[in-house]
Amino acid sequence: MKKIIAAVFLAGLTVQVSAQSGTNSPYSQYGLGALASQATGFNRGMNGLAYGFHEHNQVNYMNPAxxxxxDSLSFIFDxxxxxxxxxxxENGNKVxxxxADIEYVAASFRVFKHVGVSFGILPYSNVGYNFSNTQNVNAFPSTSSPNATYSNIYSGNGGLHMVYLGAGWEPFKGIAFGANISYLWGTLNRSSTNTYSDSYVNTLSKNYTAQVKSYKVDLGAQFTCPINKKNELTLGLAYSLGHNLGAEPECSIISTNSQTSVSDTTRYVVSKAFEIPQTFGVGLMWNHNNRLKFGVDYQMQKWVKIQYPQLITINGKxxxxxxDGQFTDRHKLTVGGDYCKGERYRGFFSRMHYRGGVSYATPYLRINGQEGPRELSASFGVGIPIxxxxxxxxxxxxxxxxxxxKAVGLIKENTFRINVGLTFNERWFAKFKVE
Known part of the structure; x- marks a missing residue:
């Protein structure tokens, strides 16, 4: 089993590095792409609820505390x-x-009393789109065809991923602190091509590429307060450090003569570009008799002051x-819960977990001077004991x-997603007696 887990982890790492993006959204052409969820399998059943949860048999990356x-006897692989x-x-036109995508690979185990560690690979953002539009040309030079058309083709791929190592420490009963340190990397590729059916007009392509190699730091804390013998409340806090990624994105403008196929390329480079925002999270979780757990999370990402590279033409230059002005602060509110009759029961259905959650999130993007699409989501999940x-x-x-x-005047998206997570819980550290 240990060899199987190690093989799956390495396969997941390889696939994550080379896999296609986990999105088809045209909104991923902006900013760092479509932001990915860092929730693992059990969190996703509650629509990403995480800050107040501290499970003994699940990996909860979103709060390293x-x-x-x-569990002190287990190695958890997820x-x-x-x-x-x-x-x-878009305006009644539906597509x-x-x-499919490998979302994450994570593991966790205890190294000392009250100290646990975790490591794994997770997505940060995804870029993946390919669409075009064709229109008639209203005004053309006299040498062109009266029925000439022009087409705009847009495509992109890539995204950012992170490999992390984290630790959580409980110095006093009910008080825990934790931190994740991640290596953040990836490539963002975007292109737009303008072509004309008339052979007298040049083809114009704009290619945007960027490589990111940086770090990410996340901190967390949890405070658990017993109310009585059957009820307790946990306050969860999370903070992610915002900083410049030090990337050097490049824009290449290629003008190709449609008759001679001769190309002229102009390149532009921006230094010390791209940033990830400061992120603040707070959550409250109510635990009733280890059967019913209900919580609420709030997250804010400070995007509004972050600058982003843009191609600008002023007075022919x-x-x-x-x-500035490409982003806005993102707010997300999540409510959800988990119910299980009790893991100490032997019955299969008694050990089933039933989960649900809903979220509302504002965008981090500004598109054509207005806020991007707001997001409403809901999920339902089950945890099936093996x-x-x-x-x-x-x-x-x-x-x-x-x-x-959805947003006024922009493309509406409805996504239905199935998430499947397999959590191996092996008793690697148990001591056995031989008689």
């Missing part, structure tokens, strides 16, 4: 995949797209430089998620 609660179908609606002669501690987490994104 939770690692301190990991891997998840997703399958999604998205419907795009469907689907994809073109430049590629950092500009019970056999070899292992009765592992769990299969399955959830269905619906995400709606």
């Amino acid at each position: 939770s690692y301190a609660s990991v 891997a998840g995949v997703s399958l999604q179908l998205t419907n795009f609606d 469907n797209a689907h994809n 073109t430049s590629y430089s950092l500009v 019970i056999n002669g070899y292992n009765n501690r592992s769990m299969l987490n399955i959830s269905a998620e619906w995400v709606n994104q």
Whole structure:
């Protein structure tokens, strides 16, 4: 089993590095792309609810203080995949797209009393789109055809990923602190091509590329207060450091003569570009008798002051430089819960977990001077215990998620996603007696 887990982890790492993006959204052409969820399988059943949860048998990356609660006898390994179908609606024109992606690979175990560690690989953002539009040309030079058309083709791929190592420590009963340190990397590729059916007009292409190699730091804390013998409240706090990623994005403008196929290329480079925002999170979780857990999370990402490179032409002079006003602060509110009759019961259905959650999030993007699409989402999930002669501690987490994104005058998106996460819980550190 240990060899299988190690092989799955390495395979997940390889696939994450080379995999296609986990999105088809045209909104991923802006900023750092479509922001990915860092929730693992059990969190996704509650639509990403995480800050107040400290489970002994699950990996909760979103608050590293939770690692301190990991069972002392276990090695927990968690891997998840997703399958999604998205419907795009623009002025009554509807298109469907689907994809699948390996979402995350994570592991956790206890190293000392009250100290747990975790490591794994997670997505940060995804870029993936390909669309075009064709229109008639209203005014052309006299040499052109009266029925000439022009087409704009847009495509992009890539995204940012992170490998992390984290630790959680509980110095006093009910008080825990934690931190994640991540290596953040990835490539963002975007292009737009303007072509004309008339052979007298040049083809113009703009290619945007950037490589990111940086770091990410996340801090967390949890404070648990017993109310009585059957009830307790946990306050969870999280903070992510915002900083410049030091990337050097490049923009290449290629003008190709349609008759001679001769190209002229102009390149622009911006130094010390791209930033990740400061992120603040707070959550409250109520635990009733270890059966019903209900919580609420609030997250704010400070994007509004972050600059982003943009191609600008003023008085016939073109430049590629950092500009303001491309982003806005993002706020997200999540409510959800988990119910299980009790893990100490032997019955299969008694050990099932039933989860649900809803979220509302404002955008971090500004598109054509207005805020991007707001997001409303909901999920329902189950945790299915794996019970056999070899292992009765592992769990299969399955959830269905619906995400709606819309804004006035912009494309509407409806996404239906299936998340599947498999949590191996192995008793690697148990001491056995021989008689």
